[in-house]
Amino acid sequence: MKKSKYLLPLVRLCLLASYAGTVFTLTNGDGNTVLTKTTKKAGGALILSSPAIVSGKTYTLKSGSTPVGSVTVFSKVSTIGSV
Numbered sequence: 305m306k307k308s309k310y311l312l313p314l315v316r317l318c319l320l321a322s323y324a325g326t327v328f329t330l331t332n333g334d335g336n337t338v339l340t341k342t343t344k345k346a347g348g349a350l351i352l353s354s355p356a357i358v359s360g361k362t363y364t365l366k367s368g369s370t371p372v373g374s375v376t377v378f379s380k381v382s383t384i385g386s387v
Contacts, residue, residue, distance in 0.1 A: 313377045314353035317365060317384045322346060329366045332356075338363060 315330060324345050330338045330352050338356045357363065362376040365384050373384040 312353045312355060313357045313359050314351055315357065315363060315365065315375055315377065315384060317350040317352075317372065319343065319346075319348050319350055322350075322367070326367055328352075328372070330354075330357075331364050331366070333362050 317328070319326075322343055324343055326343045327340060328343070328350060329340045332338050339352060339354045341350060341352060343350065352365075357377060359377050362374055364374045365372045375384045
């Protein structure tokens with residue numbers, strides 16, 4: 305079976321108490337920003353995907369300046385708790 309080059313690892317977060325306009329930032333182990341996402345509506349789920357998200361690496365997610373959690377990506381879908 306041929307592996308698709310378009311399947312990127314992603315990080316998923318369940319948004320229980322977030323508001324529209326909340327800014328989430330995903331940083332790598334060096335503290336560099338991998339990507340930033342602003343929610344368009346309250347609640348739901350936040351899905352972050354980028355070629356910069358690499359399997360085997362650890363990432364930290366922040367809501368504004370508040371850390372939400374960290375995750376080491378080992379599969380195509382990695383989940384960081386909920387907010």
